[in-house]
Amino acid sequence: MGMEQPQGLTMSSHTGRQSANTSNVLSVIMGGGQGTRLFPLTKERAKPAVPLAGKYRLVDIPISNCINSNLKRVYLLTQFNSASLHRHISQSYKFDHFSGGFVEILAAEQTFSDTSWYQGTADAVRKNLLHFLNHDFEYMLILSGDQLYRMDFRRIIGQHIESHADLTVATLPVGRSQASSLGIMQINEERRITRFVEKPSDPAVQDSLKLERSWYSKLDIEGDQEFFLASMGIYVFNREVLVRLLDNTFTDFGKHIIPSAISDMRVFSYVFQGYWEDIGTIASFFEANMDCCAELPRFNFFDMSAPIFSRPRFLPASKINGAKINHAIISDGCIINPSSINHSIVGIRSVVGAGSELNRVILMGGDYYESHNSILENEMMGKPRIGIGQNTTIENAIIDKNARIADGVVITPEGKPSNFDHENYFIRDGIVVVPKNGVIPAGFWI
Numbered sequence: 001m002g003m004e005q006p007q008g009l010t011m012s013s014h015t016g017r018q019s020a021n022t023s024n025v026l027s028v029i030m031g032g033g034q035g036t037r038l039f040p041l042t043k044e045r046a047k048p049a050v051p052l053a054g055k056y057r058l059v060d061i062p063i064s065n066c067i068n069s070n071l072k073r074v075y076l077l078t079q080f081n082s083a084s085l086h087r088h089i090s091q092s093y094k095f096d097h098f099s100g101g102f103v104e105i106l107a108a109e110q111t112f113s114d115t116s117w118y119q120g121t122a123d124a125v126r127k128n129l130l131h132f133l134n135h136d137f138e139y140m141l142i143l144s145g146d147q148l149y150r151m152d153f154r155r156i157i158g159q160h161i162e163s164h165a166d167l168t169v170a171t172l173p174v175g176r177s178q179a180s181s182l183g184i185m186q187i188n189e190e191r192r193i194t195r196f197v198e199k200p201s202d203p204a205v206q207d208s209l210k211l212e213r214s215w216y217s218k219l220d221i222e223g224d225q226e227f228f229l230a231s232m233g234i235y236v237f238n239r240e241v242l243v244r245l246l247d248n249t250f251t252d253f254g255k256h257i258i259p260s261a262i263s264d265m266r267v268f269s270y271v272f273q274g275y276w277e278d279i280g281t282i283a284s285f286f287e288a289n290m291d292c293c294a295e296l297p298r299f300n301f302f303d304m305s306a307p308i309f310s311r312p313r314f315l316p317a318s319k320i321n322g323a324k325i326n327h328a329i330i331s332d333g334c335i336i337n338p339s340s341i342n343h344s345i346v347g348i349r350s351v352v353g354a355g356s357e358l359n360r361v362i363l364m365g366g367d368y369y370e371s372h373n374s375i376l377e378n379e380m381m382g383k384p385r386i387g388i389g390q391n392t393t394i395e396n397a398i399i400d401k402n403a404r405i406a407d408g409v410v411i412t413p414e415g416k417p418s419n420f421d422h423e424n425y426f427i428r429d430g431i432v433v434v435p436k437n438g439v440i441p442a443g444f445w446i
Helices: 060-068 083-092 121-127 129-133 153-162 203-209 239-245 253-262 282-291 372-380
Strands: 025-030 073-078 102-107 139-144 147-149 167-174 183-187 193-198 228-238 267-271 276-278 323-326 339-342 357-363 393-399 426-428 431-434
Touching: 025 060, 025 121, 025 153, 060 073, 060 139, 060 147, 073 083, 083 102, 121 129, 121 253, 139 153, 139 239, 147 228, 153 167, 153 228, 153 267, 167 253, 183 203, 183 267, 193 203, 193 253, 193 267, 228 239, 228 253, 228 267, 239 253, 253 267, 276 282, 282 357, 282 393, 282 431
Parallel strands: 025 073, 025 139, 073 102, 167 267, 323 339, 339 357, 357 393, 393 431
Antiparallel strands: 139 228, 147 276, 167 228, 183 193, 183 228, 426 431
């Protein structure tokens, strides 16, 4: 899953300057809306700030892909619960003064001419177009803030330039079962997109969108099953084309802008081969994290040819006082007492009490260590310490940051509805979620 550097990538900026690098590309990451499908993980944070794989955040994925692709000018558009996201970005991504690189957040703001929030992806870019046009760029790369994948963006930009495209859409070969939940593209022999259908459910329409098998070898697609080309929500626009396509009231790229551009502009498909997961729901978030615990995960965080960057925290190494650990990720700064941890992710600063059992659990850990006085004060108020208490059993659950799980607690979704709201916890997609700063008292059974 390494990122090969394409050879001979030369681009010209709108100033006429020739460059062998990617200095004329501006990257924009869409932070998403309220993230209702990821609630309650988005109850107190923006969707891109949701913790991932023990020590990262969702937004670290697209930003790292940009950095590894030598794209150092990155804007992140957001509007909901963005305080923790601001803190993470400011503490994680610092470039030197001479490179011209930056990662900056543009939050939705009210102006004299417009008092509305972002209405969609295209509307968000339109409302910030004045900021963007102050930069010298020829191409804009638009990305999503909640996807797990590793891509060298120089490849899609290189193809975009070589094909003289106005707009290039990254696509992924998917099976019929996924086609009905994604935007499906049809292409000609040039890879030019001739048709786009959003979430086709009619089998006859799906049949008409199938990729011709004779093209598999040309597109380097492996396997002989039927494939459909699905939009990944990753786009490359020419500067002038972007301005022209946003000169309207259309609110979304996938639903409005792309379909309208196909008929009279050169819109091409870049076919991506590799792991890609849209982390849009609690179920997809949970399974993507669980896959990280596998011996051969589909997304490899250990691939140092294209590392995933995050905030340097300077935490101590984890201390394990005795535990049975099987297929688990143990992050920095944890204290694990004699316990059993199976197919689970243990996030930063996690404390696991003696005699506890974790099976298929995402334990997000803590933002800080409690002092001795803090622990005593909370005990007087009847609140357990941050972390997992003693003799507690948890399975198929997400325990969010700074949660306090007392002794003798049992947490499992077994025998419960797949979606349920309680004052102390939530069940989503058959997974129990204890929210950030949540408290589960001693002996409590979920």
